Amino acid sequence: MDRRHFIKQSTFISIGGLIIPSSFLSSCRKETLFEDIKYEGKIIIIGAGAAGLYAAYILKSKGINFQLLEADTNYGGRLGKIDGFADFPIDLGAQWLHGKNSILGDLITKSNTKITLDNSSEKYWFNNQIINSLPNDINSIFLKEDNIPDISFKDFAIQQGFNNEYKYIVENIAGDSGASASMISAYWKIKEEENWVSGDDDFKFQETYFDFIDKQIASAVKDKIILNTIVNKIDYSQDSVTVTDTNNNTYQADKVIITVPVSILKLNDIQFIPPLPSEKTIAFSKIGMGAGMKVFLKFTNKFFAENIIGGSVCAAYADESIGKLTNENVLLAFIMGEQAEYLTALGTDVAITDALLGELDMMYGGQATASFIASHVQNWTTKPFIKGAYSFSTVAMGDARKIATQSINKKLYFAGEAMNINGHHQTVQGAVETGYREVINILNDIKR
Amino acid sequence: MRKLLLLSFLLLSYISSSAQEFKIDASYEYLYSNQWEKAIQTYNFSRPFLTEKQPLIANGLNTSISYILKNEKHFKHGINLTYAYFGSSAENENFNNKINLHFVNLGYILHYENDEKWKGLYCDLIISAMSSLIFRTVNGEAFVSDETKSKAFGIGSNIHLKFGYYFRLKNKSYLSPLISFAYTPYLYSPNNEAVINQTKGLTSKNWTGILTTQIGLSFHIRQ
Numbered sequence: 100m101d102r103r104h105f106i107k108q109s110t111f112i113s114i115g116g117l118i119i120p121s122s123f124l125s126s127c128r129k130e131t132l133f134e135d136i137k138y139e140g141k142i143i144i145i146g147a148g149a150a151g152l153y154a155a156y157i158l159k160s161k162g163i164n165f166q167l168l169e170a171d172t173n174y175g176g177r178l179g180k181i182d183g184f185a186d187f188p189i190d191l192g193a194q195w196l197h198g199k200n201s202i203l204g205d206l207i208t209k210s211n212t213k214i215t216l217d218n219s220s221e222k223y224w225f226n227n228q229i230i231n232s233l234p235n236d237i238n239s240i241f242l243k244e245d246n247i248p249d250i251s252f253k254d255f256a257i258q259q260g261f262n263n264e265y266k267y268i269v270e271n272i273a274g275d276s277g278a279s280a281s282m283i284s285a286y287w288k289i290k291e292e293e294n295w296v297s298g299d300d301d302f303k304f305q306e307t308y309f310d311f312i313d314k315q316i317a318s319a320v321k322d323k324i325i326l327n328t329i330v331n332k333i334d335y336s337q338d339s340v341t342v343t344d345t346n347n348n349t350y351q352a353d354k355v356i357i358t359v360p361v362s363i364l365k366l367n368d369i370q371f372i373p374p375l376p377s378e379k380t381i382a383f384s385k386i387g388m389g390a391g392m393k394v395f396l397k398f399t400n401k402f403f404a405e406n407i408i409g410g411s412v413c414a415a416y417a418d419e420s421i422g423k424l425t426n427e428n429v430l431l432a433f434i435m436g437e438q439a440e441y442l443t444a445l446g447t448d449v450a451i452t453d454a455l456l457g458e459l460d461m462m463y464g465g466q467a468t469a470s471f472i473a474s475h476v477q478n479w480t481t482k483p484f485i486k487g488a489y490s491f492s493t494v495a496m497g498d499a500r501k502i503a504t505q506s507i508n509k510k511l512y513f514a515g516e517a518m519n520i521n522g523h524h525q526t527v528q529g530a531v532e533t534g535y536r537e538v539i540n541i542l543n544d545i546k547r
Numbered sequence: 548m549r550k551l552l553l554l555s556f557l558l559l560s561y562i563s564s565s566a567q568e569f570k571i572d573a574s575y576e577y578l579y580s581n582q583w584e585k586a587i588q589t590y591n592f593s594r595p596f597l598t599e600k601q602p603l604i605a606n607g608l609n610t611s612i613s614y615i616l617k618n619e620k621h622f623k624h625g626i627n628l629t630y631a632y633f634g635s636s637a638e639n640e641n642f643n644n645k646i647n648l649h650f651v652n653l654g655y656i657l658h659y660e661n662d663e664k665w666k667g668l669y670c671d672l673i674i675s676a677m678s679s680l681i682f683r684t685v686n687g688e689a690f691v692s693d694e695t696k697s698k699a700f701g702i703g704s705n706i707h708l709k710f711g712y713y714f715r716l717k718n719k720s721y722l723s724p725l726i727s728f729a730y731t732p733y734l735y736s737p738n739n740e741a742v743i744n745q746t747k748g749l750t751s752k753n754w755t756g757i758l759t760t761q762i763g764l765s766f767h768i769r770q
Contacts, residue, residue: 128584130600131591160595200692201745202593208685209596209642294748296741298692315596521749532746535593 133542138163140353142541143342145330145369148176149193149312149527150514151358153534155320161538166350167320168342170329170359170484174317177360177485178527180309181395184475187423189395190307191477193527198298201528202535203311210315213305215422219405224462226264229407237261237268247289249494253280270438271414277488277525278389279436287492291500294522303422308527329484333357334372335510354510356537358530361503361517362388362486371511378502385499386517390439390480391488394432394455395419397473401428402466403459412458413438428470430459435488439480448476489525490517500524504533509544512537567623567770568615568658572709572725574763576609576631582755586743587635587646589750597644599637604648607633609761613671615658617770627656627673629707631759643687646743649680652705660713667714669723673707677731681742701736703754705729711765721767731757 129135142158144151147169158165173179179191196203196214207214223230240259241252248255256269266280273280276288304311317324332343333355342350363369364383374380394413407416412434419429432455434442442451452474459467479485493499504518514533516524523529583604591600608631615625629652636645654675660668679701683690690697709727716722737753744750 128579128603128605129588130603132585132588133592157593157595198692200690200697200741204692204745205594205642205644206596209639211641294746296738296745296747300693521746523746532593532749536749539589539592 132539133161133546136161136542136546138542138545140545141165141351142354142356143168143340143350143352144356144358145333145342146170146176146358146360146515147174147317147324147326148358148360148515149178149316149530150516150518150534151176151356152312152316152320153531154356154358154514154538155323155534156316157535157538159320159323161542165323166352167324168328168330168344168350169324169326171482172326174321174324174326175309175312176358176530177479177489178309178312179477180307181475181477184395184473185397185420185425185427185429187420187425187427188307188310189419189429189475190304190309191393192479193308194303196302196304196308197526197528198296198300199302201297201523202531203528204297206315207311210311212311212315214302215305217301217303217422219418219421221406221408222404223268224407224409225268227461229404229462233265233268235261237265238272241272241285241288244289247286249284249286251281251494252278252283252285252288255285256280267409267411267414270436271408274414274433274435274438276491277391277435278387278491279440282387282389282436282493283491284494284496287494287496291492291524292522297523297526297528305422305424312527330359330369332370332372333511335508336372340510354512354541356512356514356534356541358514358534360388360485360487360515361386361490363484364503366486375507379505379507382499382502385493385496386503387491387493387496388487388489388517389436389491390443391435392439392442392451392476392478392480394434394442394451394477395475396430396432396452396455396459396467396471398428398430398467399470399472400466402463402470403428403430407462410458410462411438412442412454416459439478439488443478443480448474451476451478491525506537506540506544512540567617568613568625568767570613570615570765570767572609572611572613572763572765574609574725574727574761576607576633576759576761578605578607578633578757578759580604580755580757582751583739583743586740586750590744593744597637597639597642599639601637601644601646602635604633604635604646607631607648609763611652613656613658615656621659621661623658623660625656625658627654627671627675628652629654629673629675642685645684647682647684650677651679652677652707654705654707668710668712671707671709671711671727673705673709673729675705675707677701677703677705677734679703679734679736681736681739683742697742699736699738699742701734701739701755703731703734703736705731705757709761713767719768719770721769723765723767725761725763725765727761729757729759729761731759 142165177192329345334341413432419431516530519529611629631650633648652675682698707729711723711725
């Protein structure tokens with residue numbers, strides 16, 4: 100054998116010697132989790148919000164038997180919309196996509212859904228006048244990652260020298276997290292968002308967030324949703340789990356994914372048999388869930404700025420028509436925490452609207468009342484199956500969210516935005532992540 | 548600056564004068580990493596809307612340059628610089644997702660050959676520092692979040708065992724088929740999962756171990 104021949108042969112043998120085993124190894128390695136799993140059991144999902152819908156969507160894709168029980172008259176949870184108030188559909192609940200680097204960002208690109216970057220500018224109501232920028236930069240103190248004490252935003256702002264004149268500016272910063280400044284922890288807010296990777300840019304849907312979830316996810320599982328089913332008892336003492344609703348209908352399942360808002364768990368609206376371990380209920384109690392409402396105000400004139408921060412009745416007003424195909428003038432009053440509690444206590448939508456118009460009149464010299472057409476109040480606090488805005492990090496909460504998330508006896512699994520321990524709590528994408536995470540947890544438990 | 552240039556020149560002159568062998572490798576590389584595998588498997592599992600699944604990061608190309616210094620004994624040593632690229636691409640309607648993974652290693656090479664006993668066979672042991680860069684492109688463009696490219700860097704160490712067999716081509720030039728195995732016990736790359744699955748801490752740890760094997764050819768110039 101000459102040298103050239105030998106080189107050729109040995110090269111071919113070597114390549115074959117590696118590529119054949121490599122191809123074999125590649126074929127052994129699965130591209131997706133649980134590619135071959137067959138599960139004959141039944142899974143019940145309680146709550147058809149973003150987490151429940153996505154869990155259902157995944158189960159359907161895997162051919163697993165499931166049922167989705169929803170207490171309300173419609174699915175969507177804290178997503179919702181209203182048509183007819185203006186010439187564009189309005190998001191009653193979640194409306195901003197917080198960053199595109201998420202599973203929903205991928206779905207938006209895949210489905211060619213139209214979104215717009217919300218780069219609207221802010222003005223401030225400060226010392227009874229509207230100003231373009233604050234005398235001192237207060238936002239940056241809440242972004243520090245080191246040496247933040249476990250005290251409330253309110254106390255931390257005071258500690259950093261921001262006195263009472265910044266009170267409602269701080270309320271606005273806390274309100275972004277659905278909380279009162281006196282309740283949310285400066286430390287745990289930063290700590291819990293360490294894993295936030297979706298991005299800081301906010302986007303608005305040309306239609307609504309609800310439409311997007313409805314078309315892309317809910318439409319695939321609608322036939323499995325039973326609406327108006329208020330679950331009030333979950334018995335997991337036997338081999339299978341029995342779920343009972345307020346009409347005494349019972350549903351049997353092998354596994355249950357509970358995706359209700361944490362407020363429902365905190366208030367014990369669902370009775371568990373046997374009772375949940377105390378560390379679990381303590382964990383629920385440590386996760387914050389503040390009051391929240393959105394009020395939409397329609398005017399004949401656009402007298403208002405794109406964002407007005409710092410009102411004593413509402414700390415955050417935003418021009419709702421930004422990013423929408425409209426010529427109408429709709430202002431959103433985004434009200435969280437103590438301000439939402441105060442407005443809720445006024446009792447009627449008219450009283451709430453009057454309070455907001457009063458504040459806007461003060462800011463804009465009576466223009467609000469003069470050009471007011473109509474309002475729509477969406478009070479999430481008084482919604483019987485929601486009871487609040489979204490979860491937030493409380494002082495001394497520690498690992499509460501991690502404990503709250505843990506499954507029980509391989510039968511009960513917990514999902515929803517409040518159960519996201521990967522930094523995306525308070526968001527729709529965070530809820531979606533927990534939806535598929537809990538399906539993974541169930542399938543892992545079955546595999547074991 | 549002048550001192551640095553002078554020092555570099557002297558160092559290069561020394562290396563050139565003392566080099567016994569210069570070689571360039573080009574090879575196909577097969578990779579296994581449990582953490583990246585989990586991240587891609589979770590990505591595929593969680594996105595039923597993507598019919599074309601994202602392939603695992605497995606097949607790549609590797610090229611390296613080694614400079615082996617003169618020594619009368621069977622053991623010789625030198626420096627090695629390696630670059631490797633791995634890609635994973637899935638084309639779906641409106642959504643062509645590609646994960647690009649680059650490695651650069653710089654390390655020490657210990658070369659062994661013994662013509663009397665091994666007859667042209669040689670063995671290299673390479674211990675190197677490794678750095679990695681992973682990023683994704685969507686529909687042919689770098690994926691941008693908050694006006695910055697979504698990417699993750701990694702740093703770790705690598706141990707690499709390579710076997711080859713010399714065939715003389717011309718006077719000083721040789722060609723050798725090679726086969727090699729490498730292990731990266733620890734590559735710290737905290738944002739890998741954020742690039743692959745858009746989450747952090749959900750599918751994997753901040754670090755990964757990597758196993759690779761290669762097959763290829765090496766071109767040598769020997770003094």
